[in-house]
Structure formats: structure tokens, C-alpha cells
Amino acid sequence: MRATMPDTQLTNPTSPSRERLKGPPDVVGLRIVLAEDDAMMRELVALALRRDGFEVIEVADGNALAKLASAVVADELEICLLITDIRMPGRSGLAALPILARSGDAPPVLLITAFGDPATHEAAARLGAAGVIDKPFEIDDLRTIVWHLARIGRKTVEDKQTEKPR
Amino acid sequence: MSADIGPLRGRRVLLAEDDVEFRRLLARTFHAHGYEVIETGTGVDFLEVFADALFRNADLDAICDLIVTDVRMPGLSGLTILHGLRNAGCATPAIVVTAFGDDTTRAAAHSLGATLIDKPFELEALCELADRLAVS
Numbered sequence: 001m002r003a004t005m006p007d008t009q010l011t012n013p014t015s016p017s018r019e020r021l022k023g024p025p026d027v028v029g030l031r032i033v034l035a036e037d038d039a040m041m042r043e044l045v046a047l048a049l050r051r052d053g054f055e056v057i058e059v060a061d062g063n064a065l066a067k068l069a070s071a072v073v074a075d076e077l078e079i080c081l082l083i084t085d086i087r088m089p090g091r092s093g094l095a096a097l098p099i100l101a102r103s104g105d106a107p108p109v110l111l112i113t114a115f116g117d118p119a120t121h122e123a124a125a126r127l128g129a130a131g132v133i134d135k136p137f138e139i140d141d142l143r144t145i146v147w148h149l150a151r152i153g154r155k156t157v158e159d160k161q162t163e164k165p166r
Numbered sequence: 167m168s169a170d171i172g173p174l175r176g177r178r179v180l181l182a183e184d185d186v187e188f189r190r191l192l193a194r195t196f197h198a199h200g201y202e203v204i205e206t207g208t209g210v211d212f213l214e215v216f217a218d219a220l221f222r223n224a225d226l227d228a229i230c231d232l233i234v235t236d237v238r239m240p241g242l243s244g245l246t247i248l249h250g251l252r253n254a255g256c257a258t259p260a261i262v263v264t265a266f267g268d269d270t271t272r273a274a275a276h277s278l279g280a281t282l283i284d285k286p287f288e289l290e291a292l293c294e295l296a297d298r299l300a301v302s
Contacts, residue, residue, distance in 0.1 A: 043210055
């Protein structure tokens with residue numbers, strides 16, 4: 001796996017043990033969107049994240065993802081993290097980034113790619129992605145990155161709720 | 167049913183079928199035939215049985231000796247999961263049961279090294295096929 005996370009540091013590095021890493025209790029109940037057109041991959045990742053206590057909304061194509069991203073910008077949906085494959089039917093997962101950029105307090109975006117060349121990583125960073133992870137990846141590596149980014153996203157959601165007029 | 171289970175003793179079959187009544191019937195039949203049965207009712211439950219082994223790159227063939235799966239199930243189809251398992255290196259013998267045994271489905275099952283059986287079928291024929299595959 002090759003992963004880039006601009007300005008971030010993993011707080012819980014993957015253990016060499018083959019035992020399942022225990023999920024942190026502070027992520028339980030956080031909502032994540034997972035966009036991946038490979039049904040098997042999507043379900044596996046969703047299973048792993050649901051076992052950690054996340055609420056996972058699954059979408060299978062770029063158009064459905066764009067609708068969800070628009071709902072996030074319109075404050076109709078609160079999520080702590082958006083995880084998306086880059087190459088999907090309809091629109092690329094990258095298309096969600098400019099939509100979210102319309103909001104000043106968008107959730108972090110973690111991109112999954114099978115084409116993790118340096119240019120893709122650079123483009124992702126330029127468009128504001130919080131991280132990129134290349135397939136194939138170890139599920140525990142993905143989980144630790146997700147925990148970290150979801151905590152950042154939770155802070156954004158909490159700040160937004162504080163700012164809302166009563 | 168045959169009482170002499172011989173080499174099948176301790177064999178484990180994963181059964182993925184969303185029709186509860188039909189699944190229970192198949193499970194009872196396999197039990198009577200000496201199999202331990204892992205029952206799953208959706209594609210996601212089927213996948214979850216293999217999830218830990220997939221996550222850890224562990225031996226996928228150690229989960230069970232035979233997979234018997236329906237094609238159409240809530241969540242993920244049996245063929246989709248079988249395709250993913252084969253890509254991940256799983257060589258466990260598989261039987262695909264379907265009421266929609268068209269040529270495309272048959273070809274897909276064949277390409278995954280699985281044997282397709284059309285519903286309705288004789289339980290004894292399924293068990294005979296299972297016995298052949300599970301000891302191979």
C-alpha cells in the first residue's frame with residue numbers, strides 16, 4: 001500500500017500482529033459515506049467500518065456520490081468522512097471534491113485508487129483530498145486512516161452545530 | 167440418506183440461501199449427511215464468513231470444504247462473492263443453485279469453477295454432488 005495524507009500523522013499505526021485491531025470507542029456512531037463500484041470491495045470495507053461502530057452509507061457510482069456531496073453542502077446530510085474510489089461509473093470520485101469545496105466546512109475526503117501514480121496523488125492533494133490510499137491495501141491500514149480522518153470530520157460537524165443559530 | 171459418512175465426517179459446508187424454508191431444508195439434509203453447516207441468508211452474511219480471512223490474507227480454503235450458494239440474494243449475489251473469493255485465491259469447491267439457470271448464469275458459474283444446479287432439484291442428487299466435490 002502507498003498512502004499519502006497531507007499534513008497528517010497516523011495516531012494508531014498498524015500492529016504487526018494478525019489479531020484484529022480494536023476500534024476506538026470515540027468513533028462509534030460517526031457517519032461515513034463510502035463510494036465504490038466494486039460491490040465485493042465496498043461490502044468488505046463497509047463491514048470492517050461497521051464493526052468499528054461507524055454508520056456507513058454506501059453508494060455504487062459517481063452520480064449517486066455527487067448527489068450525496070450536494071446534500072452535504074446544503075447541510076441536508078452530516079457526515080464525518082467521505083471515502084471514494086476514483087474510477088467509478090457515471091462520474092469519477094474526484095468530481096465530489098469541487099462540489100464539497102463550495103462549502104467552507106466540508107468533511108475530509110479519502111480517495112481510493114488502483115492507479116496510484118504520483119500525478120494522481122498530486123491531483124488529489126490539489127483538489128483538497130485529505131488522503132489517498134492505493135489498492136490493494138491492508139484493511140487495518142485503511143481503518144487507522146479512517147479513524148484519524150473521521151475524528152477531524154467530527155470536529156467540523158461539532159463546530160457547525162455550535163455555530164447554528166438556536 | 168446414507169448412514170455411512172466415512173470421509174465426509176467433519177466436513178463443513180457454507181450454505182448461502184435467502185429463502186429461509188429452503189435453507190432450513192438444505193441445512194437439515196446436509197446435517198443428516200454428516201456435514202457441519204454454516205447458514206447465511208444474505209450476500210453480506212455470506213461475505214462476512216470470509217471477511218476476517220480476506221482482511222488478514224489468511225487461508226480462504228480453511229473456512230469450509232464446500233460452498234453452496236443461491237445466485238440472487240439481498241445485498242450481493244452469490245456469483246459476485248464467488249468471483250471475489252476466486253480472485254482472492256479461494257479454491258473451495260462450489261455449487262450454485264438457481265431458479266434462473268440461463269446460459270449467462272451457467273457460463274459465469276462455470277468460469278468460476280462452480281457447478282450449477284437448477285431449482286427444483288432432487289436433494290439426493292445435490293448431496294451426491296456435494297460428496298464428490300467435498301472430498302476432491
